[in-house]
Amino acid sequence: MIARDREVLDLLRDEPELLAVADAVVETLGVRRGGLRRWALILVALAAVALLVFAIVGPWGGDRGLFGASSPALVSGVLRDADCRGAAGSVHLVISTQEGRSSDVAVVQA
Amino acid sequence: MNVYRHLRERARSRNRAKELAQEVFAAAAVELPVGGPGDPPILAWLYAVARRRFVETVRRGKSGPDELPLARGSTDYGPFVARGLQDALQQLPGGQSRVVVLKLLRRLSFAEIAEDIGLTEDATKSRFKAALEGLRSQLAQRAVES
Numbered sequence: 127m128i129a130r131d132r133e134v135l136d137l138l139r140d141e142p143e144l145l146a147v148a149d150a151v152v153e154t155l156g157v158r159r160g161g162l163r164r165w166a167l168i169l170v171a172l173a174a175v176a177l178l179v180f181a182i183v184g185p186w187g188g189d190r191g192l193f194g195a196s197s198p199a200l201v202s203g204v205l206r207d208a209d210c211r212g213a214a215g216s217v218h219l220v221i222s223t224q225e226g227r228s229s230d231v232a233v234v235q236a
Numbered sequence: 237m238n239v240y241r242h243l244r245e246r247a248r249s250r251n252r253a254k255e256l257a258q259e260v261f262a263a264a265a266v267e268l269p270v271g272g273p274g275d276p277p278i279l280a281w282l283y284a285v286a287r288r289r290f291v292e293t294v295r296r297g298k299s300g301p302d303e304l305p306l307a308r309g310s311t312d313y314g315p316f317v318a319r320g321l322q323d324a325l326q327q328l329p330g331g332q333s334r335v336v337v338l339k340l341l342r343r344l345s346f347a348e349i350a351e352d353i354g355l356t357e358d359a360t361k362s363r364f365k366a367a368l369e370g371l372r373s374q375l376a377q378r379a380v381e382s
Binding site: 131137151 | 253
């Protein structure tokens, strides 16, 4: 909305038609700042979840996680509790064990 | 103390901006031409949508929190107006379209734009207004040709 730009409002206060054109330019051709901010938040949230999962099930203590819990169950709980609503995409976690085996832990689909 | 002053100054200027926006939008909503049967459809539609948006902004400002409305990523104007504006922007002389892009899309101040393009601030404002007039003419012309 052109409302945030005081300079434009001052300049066009007596030119309603030009103000309308300016508002249309901002709204139709402008970057969706709110949308970008929302996507940035989603990405940060997903990165935080991934880091948390890594910290829990990482190769810190054999087949048990950093906090001594059974890893897959804890991971599932964390992912279930994570608020991923609105994210268009998925998180696919692959956990590597110390023996070099890899296994899929969970898939979160938005 | 400095933080307090800073916040207070920001709050005051936000209020002033809000008052200014309400005043300008209320006047603009009243003064915008009403689309008649002979008017170019794209401009008539643009003005009609703008009038509604300005009225909504004033209403929100009166009843809502002490905040200017956020950019909503609105699709109020629709692809019809978006295509028209994009084409019209491409038809403008390079200097004019640059000022429009820097001001409305990159959100620079007139002082920053003036420095960027090597004009005075007043000349930059004049060029900006001329560009918007050019866009309006282009939209009217497109409607006549189509």
